[in-house]
Amino acid sequence: MTSHRSDVRDLLPLARATFHVLLALQEEALHGYAVKKRVEALSEGAIRMAPGTLYETLHRMRERGLIETAEGSHVEGEHPQRQYYRMTSRGRAALRAEVDRLGAMIDHARAIFRRGET
Amino acid sequence: MTASGSYGAGGPPRSAGERVYRRLLGLYPRAFRETYGAALIEAFRAERAEARRGPARAIGFWLRITIDLGVTAARLRLASAIPLASGSVWTDVRAGARRLRRRPGFTVAVALTLGLGIGSTTAVYSVVDTVLLRPLPWWEPDRLVTLWQVRPAWRDDPVLSEFAESGTFGWSAFREMQDAAAVFSAVAATGAPRLVLEGEPNELVSTLQVSASFLPMLGVEVAQGRGFDRGEDDLDTGVALVSHEAWLRRFGGSADVLGRTVILDGAPAEIVGVLPPAFRFGGVRPEFVLPFGRLSDDVKENGGNFLALTARLRDGATPSDAEALVAERVRREGDPTRGARVTPLPEEERGAATRPLWLIFIAAGTLLLVALANAGGLLLAEAQRRRDEFDLRAALGAERSRLGRLLVVEAVWLGALGGGIGLVLAVWLAPLLGALAPTPLPGIDEIGLHPRALAFASLAALAASLAFGAGAAAAFLKGNRLPSQGGAVARVHRRRPLSVGIVAGQLALAFALLVGAGLLVDTLLRLERHPLGFDPDGLHLVSVQPGADAAGSAEARRLLTRELREALGGNLPAREAAGASAAPFGGAFTTTRVATEPGADRTLVSQQVAVTPEYFHVLRVPVLRGRALLADDEVGPAVAVVSRSFELLYLDGNGVGRRFVASDTFEVVGVVADLRHQGVTDDPPVAFYALAPRLPILRVEQFLVRAEPGDAVAMSEVRRVVHEVDPDATVTSLDTFHELIARETAAERFRAQLIAAFGALALIIAGTGLYGTVARSVASRRHEVGVRLALGADGARVGAMILRHGGVIVAVGLSLGTPLAWVAVRTLTSLLPDLAPASAFHYAIPALVLAATASLATAVPALTASRIPPSQALRR
Numbered sequence: 001m002t003s004h005r006s007d008v009r010d011l012l013p014l015a016r017a018t019f020h021v022l023l024a025l026q027e028e029a030l031h032g033y034a035v036k037k038r039v040e041a042l043s044e045g046a047i048r049m050a051p052g053t054l055y056e057t058l059h060r061m062r063e064r065g066l067i068e069t070a071e072g073s074h075v076e077g078e079h080p081q082r083q084y085y086r087m088t089s090r091g092r093a094a095l096r097a098e099v100d101r102l103g104a105m106i107d108h109a110r111a112i113f114r115r116g117e118t
Numbered sequence: 119m120t121a122s123g124s125y126g127a128g129g130p131p132r133s134a135g136e137r138v139y140r141r142l143l144g145l146y147p148r149a150f151r152e153t154y155g156a157a158l159i160e161a162f163r164a165e166r167a168e169a170r171r172g173p174a175r176a177i178g179f180w181l182r183i184t185i186d187l188g189v190t191a192a193r194l195r196l197a198s199a200i201p202l203a204s205g206s207v208w209t210d211v212r213a214g215a216r217r218l219r220r221r222p223g224f225t226v227a228v229a230l231t232l233g234l235g236i237g238s239t240t241a242v243y244s245v246v247d248t249v250l251l252r253p254l255p256w257w258e259p260d261r262l263v264t265l266w267q268v269r270p271a272w273r274d275d276p277v278l279s280e281f282a283e284s285g286t287f288g289w290s291a292f293r294e295m296q297d298a299a300a301v302f303s304a305v306a307a308t309g310a311p312r313l314v315l316e317g318e319p320n321e322l323v324s325t326l327q328v329s330a331s332f333l334p335m336l337g338v339e340v341a342q343g344r345g346f347d348r349g350e351d352d353l354d355t356g357v358a359l360v361s362h363e364a365w366l367r368r369f370g371g372s373a374d375v376l377g378r379t380v381i382l383d384g385a386p387a388e389i390v391g392v393l394p395p396a397f398r399f400g401g402v403r404p405e406f407v408l409p410f411g412r413l414s415d416d417v418k419e420n421g422g423n424f425l426a427l428t429a430r431l432r433d434g435a436t437p438s439d440a441e442a443l444v445a446e447r448v449r450r451e452g453d454p455t456r457g458a459r460v461t462p463l464p465e466e467e468r469g470a471a472t473r474p475l476w477l478i479f480i481a482a483g484t485l486l487l488v489a490l491a492n493a494g495g496l497l498l499a500e501a502q503r504r505r506d507e508f509d510l511r512a513a514l515g516a517e518r519s520r521l522g523r524l525l526v527v528e529a530v531w532l533g534a535l536g537g538g539i540g541l542v543l544a545v546w547l548a549p550l551l552g553a554l555a556p557t558p559l560p561g562i563d564e565i566g567l568h569p570r571a572l573a574f575a576s577l578a579a580l581a582a583s584l585a586f587g588a589g590a591a592a593a594f595l596k597g598n599r600l601p602s603q604g605g606a607v608a609r610v611h612r613r614r615p616l617s618v619g620i621v622a623g624q625l626a627l628a629f630a631l632l633v634g635a636g637l638l639v640d641t642l643l644r645l646e647r648h649p650l651g652f653d654p655d656g657l658h659l660v661s662v663q664p665g666a667d668a669a670g671s672a673e674a675r676r677l678l679t680r681e682l683r684e685a686l687g688g689n690l691p692a693r694e695a696a697g698a699s700a701a702p703f704g705g706a707f708t709t710t711r712v713a714t715e716p717g718a719d720r721t722l723v724s725q726q727v728a729v730t731p732e733y734f735h736v737l738r739v740p741v742l743r744g745r746a747l748l749a750d751d752e753v754g755p756a757v758a759v760v761s762r763s764f765e766l767l768y769l770d771g772n773g774v775g776r777r778f779v780a781s782d783t784f785e786v787v788g789v790v791a792d793l794r795h796q797g798v799t800d801d802p803p804v805a806f807y808a809l810a811p812r813l814p815i816l817r818v819e820q821f822l823v824r825a826e827p828g829d830a831v832a833m834s835e836v837r838r839v840v841h842e843v844d845p846d847a848t849v850t851s852l853d854t855f856h857e858l859i860a861r862e863t864a865a866e867r868f869r870a871q872l873i874a875a876f877g878a879l880a881l882i883i884a885g886t887g888l889y890g891t892v893a894r895s896v897a898s899r900r901h902e903v904g905v906r907l908a909l910g911a912d913g914a915r916v917g918a919m920i921l922r923h924g925g926v927i928v929a930v931g932l933s934l935g936t937p938l939a940w941v942a943v944r945t946l947t948s949l950l951p952d953l954a955p956a957s958a959f960h961y962a963i964p965a966l967v968l969a970a971t972a973s974l975a976t977a978v979p980a981l982t983a984s985r986i987p988p989s990q991a992l993r994r
Contacts, residue, residue: 010213032157033164050186051161055154056194065514083157090514 008094011064012101017057020047022066022087022095029070029086032058058085066091135166139183145191214527224500225532228493231883232536235489236578237543238876242482244548244571246475254464255396257337258430262463263437265295265427267448270455278709278723283459287425289418291447295427296331301439303432304335307410307425310402312850314663316381319837320848322663323364325382326404327412335430336399343376343391350409357409358387362395364405382406384666400426400467428463437462473949474869480945481631481873488627488880490582492887493532495620499894501525502617526584533583541575551872618927621891624884625931625968626938628877632964633939633956634946635877638870641954645863651793651802652702653738654855656827659701660686660836661820665846672814678844679810679818683730685839686823693831694824696736699728699816702795703858706820712806713779714768722768725795725805726780728816733807734759734790736822744774744788751787751809758784758808762792767804782812797862830854881971884931889975892924896979904988913984920983924976932965939964 014022017039024030024038036054039047049057061067062085070084087095132140139162143151162183169179218225256262265287272282287295292307309327314320330346333339341362350357360368360375369375379386387408397403410418431440437460444458508521548571664678679697687695700706710726734746742762751757758778765773765786773786784806792802810818825831833852840847853861860867896903903916943956 010216011209032154033161036161050182051158051165052183052186052190054161055150055158056190059150059154059194 008090008097011066011094012098014094014098015057016047017049017053018061018066019095019098021057021061022091022098025067025085025087025091026095029084031082031084035085061091064090066094133166135180136162139187142184142187145187145195147191147194150194210523210527211531214524214531217524218528218531221500224496225535227886228496228532229535229539231489231493231496231886232532232579232582233539233543234879234883235486236537236540236575236582237547238879239479239482239486239578240540240544240571240575241547241551242475242479243574244544245551246479247570247574248552250468250472250475254467255338259464260462261431262336263429263431263440263460264463264466265429265440265444266459266461267423267444268457268459269453270457271453275723285448286423287427288423289421289425291423292329292425292427294447295429295444298443299432301432301435301443302429304331305329305427305429306332306335307427308332308400309424309426310400310404313383313406314848314850315405316384320663322848322850323382323405324402325406325408326399326402327408327410329410332428335428338394338397340391341394343389345391346409350411352411352415354411355409356385356387356412357390358382359391359393359407360389361393361397361403361405361407363403365392368405380406382408385412387412474865477946477949478869478872481634481876484627484631485876485880485883486578488624488631488883490585491620491624491627492883493536493582494585495617495624495887496890497525497529497532498617498620499890503894529583530580531583533579536582537575537579540579541572544571544575617891617894618930621884621887622927622930622934624880624887625928625972626935628880628884629932629935629964629968630938630942631873631877631880632967633961634942635870635874636964637943637946637954637956637960638866638873640960641950641952642863642866642870644954645866646859648794650702650859651739651791654859656825656829657737657855658823658825658831658852659704659820659855659858660823660831660852661704661850662840663819663848663850665844665848672811675817676811679730681843682840682847683732683821685843686821686836687732694732694736696732696822697730697810697818698733698820698822699810699813699818700725700795701820701822702737702793703797703855703862704820705796707795707803708816710780712768714776723804724764724768724780725803726813726816727805727807728810728813728818729807730818731809733822736824737793739790739793742789742791744786746788746790747807747809752811756782756784756808756812757787758806758812759788759790760786760807761803761805762789763802763804764806765789778806780806781815784808784812881968885971885975888924888927888972889978891927892920892976893979893982895923896920896983899983900986903983903986904990907986908988916986917980917984920980921973921976924972924980928969928972932968935968936961 020039020043021035023042024035030038032054035058036049039049058067062069065088067085068088070086136159140159143155143158146154165183166179169175266283267285267287269278269282269285272278275282287307289307292305295302295305298305307329311325311327312322313325315323328346330348330351333345339345340359343359345359346357349355358380365371365375369378375389375392377388377390379388381387387406393407413421429440431437441458441460444460445456448456448458511521662682664675664682683695683697687693698704700708707725707727709723712722712724714722729747731747731749731751734741741759744759747757747759760769760773765771768778769776769786773789776786778784778786786806790807795803795805810816823831823836831852833849836852837849840849906916907913939961943960947953947956
């Protein structure tokens with residue numbers, strides 16, 4: 001997996017929308033509009049993706065191998081044409097790398113704050 | 119399929135708003151629309167359902183939706199048109215930089231190669247741009263013409279042919295041209311005398327003598343003070359203009375320069391104006407500009423054709439109108455065969471610089487091509503090397519287009535790096551080129567990196583990086599899509615025709631450049647070895663301008679000459695000196711009519727030189743027949759020594775004892791071997807030499823001083839001894855003959871050295887390219903070589919196999935290069951008529967040089983291959 005690791009490093013830092021879509025897809029595959037809703041919920045309404053932005057983001061993430069379509073996994077009773085998206089292992093690696101990066105940054109910032117307080 | 123209607127999102131009947139949205143979806147690229155159309159409409163409906171509350175919110179909703187759609191559609195369309203423009207550009211750019219940092223060797227090699235090519239081309243381009251392409255700093259320079267008179271009768275004359283096509287004019291002709299208002303809106307006369315500026319010590323300075331119409335005609339305005347008015351063409355008001363540079367240097371840029379007085383050739387001149395910076399005309403950068411009022415009416419009327427005429431064509435008048443007018447005027451002087459020549463002034467100004475400059479530019483361009491090919495080869499090899507890595511990434515889900523894009527980004531990075539290095543190189547190189555250029559190129563002071571040169575460099579860098587970046591990406595994308603083929607065994611026999619072709623191309627270009635350079639070097643060597651007719655070793659040329667008092671009468675001049683000669687020769691240990699009115703390379707030769715038979719109607723012209731008796735001895739010119747001149751020849755019947763050419767052409771090859779008439783009737787007492795007077799390549803002069811008192815119109819102001827070879831005569835020493843003889847005299851120049859000869863061949867040397875340098879660089883670049891290719895081939899054949907060695911082949915045979923591989927590349931390069939070189943030679947010959955004729959020798963030597971370099975480049979990898987331990991090679 002080492003090559004995977006160094007590979008996703010080229011993608012960092014992730015765009016805000018990309019990061020939130022990956023967060024939204026962490027637990028289950030979702031269809032497009034559900035992704036949008038989950039992102040809104042996760043960001044507490046801060047990120048509201050209009051339709052074009054939503055699908056452009058999903059399109060690019062597919063291109064980069066961060067997510068893929070999950071065919072035939074649609075829930076009974078829902079619209080049959082709905083496309084579901086789920087995170088790939090590469091997407092998971094990218095998310096993890098980004099979280100690590102952010103975590104390191106936050107740790108660093110906190111250390112500075114603490115030094116400022118004492 | 120229309121934009122609206124078929125995205126298939128079912129549900130409630132369509133509203134007007136939704137129909138608009140469906141239509142707008144047509145802005146997206148088709149593939150995107152087809153994949154996401156239905157989902158977009160569904161999202162639109164949901165958004166709308168949430169937003170539909172009140173008219174103000176509706177407006178906000180539509181604004182948001184349309185901006186969102188417009189921006190994303192534009193981004194997606196750009197991304198599909200240009201892979202680079204997509205949103206992840208910065209990611210790619212950063213990733214590219216990181217990858218290059220991880221491979222410093224490769225990065226430095228490519229960037230340096232590119233930088234070298236771009237730098238030298240940009241430097242040469244900035245010279246070409248400044249000298250040839252930029253308009254001259256005059257008002258409508260295309261309307262300015264130079265006027266010449268043409269004398270066909272002089273064309274075959276051994277002496278006068280030099281002036282046959284470019285005769286100047288007299289004062290009355292100038293005045294008449296000024297009245298020809300139908301053709302010319304302005305006519306100006308100029309002369310460019312070098313005058314002695316009085317000071318501590320006196321100095322010889324460049325001046326320009328101009329008619330009052332001169333500056334207005336060019337459209338040049340003085341920076342301070344005033345120009346000349348028309349009255350100052352005739353009346354001596356004792357005024358002068360000073361150049362911007364002389365103002366800074368001699369007057370410290372002082373504000374009160376106007377009104378200050380300088381003494382030029384003994385006459386005071388008050389400074390009334392300062393010229394704009396970098397003023398130049400006719401190859402002269404005058405320190406002072408003087409009006410013609412300084413000259414007496416006698417000089418103007420009887421001074422002959424001493425004026426160069428320049429004119430501005432009136433609107434509607436053509437150069438041929440001007441030519442007809444001038445021809446009519448010169449014929450009226452009595453010779454119906456005379457004609458006129460009218461050339462555009464810009465052409466005249468740039469003239470001599472044009473061809474060599476283009477030549478150098480072509481050579482630099484060839485070097486750039488070699489550098490590009492080399493960098494391209496390196497990139498290609500790198501792409502091939504990384505195939506496995508890329509295959510793996512592709513297998514793990516990376517889009518191939520994105521991987522290709524990475525290669526392009528890297529190439530652009532390398533191009534930018536190379537461009538940066540090139541720029542630094544050009545900043546340093548361009549002024550150097552300008553300074554090294556032998557003929558004072560017009561505008562040389564302004565050479566630097568102008569926006570156009572910068573644009574040229576960036577363009578070269580961009581074109582380079584995009585070209586081979588795209589090439590490398592294409593080569594990669596075309597490659598196998600099956601990752602399983604990337605194994606080492608499958609690669610053993612993979613041929614690399616493209617990289618071999620690239621290296622062969624470099625070798626071919628380098629060969630052509632070397633052949634051209636060789637030809638130029640040979641031309642230079644021939645020039646330098648050209649027999650001069652005298653011995654230049656240890657010989658110095660001293661020019662002295664005597665003070666006005668000391669040179670008053672003929673007798674005073676005679677005494678002065680003798681004293682100066684004795685001072686320069688006799689007072690110094692181991693020195694010999696001789697005086698002459700015109701020494702070789704002194705540039706002061708005059709001609710006169712001679713008649714060898716009384717009443718002969720054939721007009722003969724010869725150079726005449728007044729000398730002191732030691733002249734031929736100091737020059738080491740052999741006396742072929744008869745005797746040299748003696749001190750006793752100052753009295754008694756007039757005698758002369760003639761050159762071998764004079765004897766052959768005018769005296770039927772048998773001169774001693776014959777007589778000829780010039781300013782006096784001379785008896786020929788000796789014949790000396792021909793010696794070059796004006797330059798290395800000039801025809802041997804037709805000349806006669808007599809002692810100074812016998813040619814009273816000539817002044818002996820040049821002295822030849824011979825010292826021991828290697829013993830340089832110092833200026834301070836010369837000044838001191840001259841000052842002792844004549845305190846008012848000015849030593850205007852002191853040069854060794856080697857310096858004079860070097861100056862004479864400077865243009866040839868400059869272009870030969872420059873192009874040889876380009877050729878050498880191209881050879882080195884191509885050599886490293888060859889080395890790289892062969893070394894890579896050895897590396898990839900390691901396994902195969904191991905097998906061969908294990909099966910009993912000896913190291914020598916394996917080495918020979920690798921050498922053969924290199925040999926094939928060189929052979930391809932040479933067979934491509936030979937026609938290229940032939941074209942190069944043809945181009946050179948057409949641009950430089952005085953080129954040494956090309957022979958097989960000129961092809962053979964560069965071919966040998968190339969082969970030697972190639973053997974060196976191939977020998978190292980071959981040696982490596984022959985020493986591969988089979989056990990190790992097979993283990994992989």
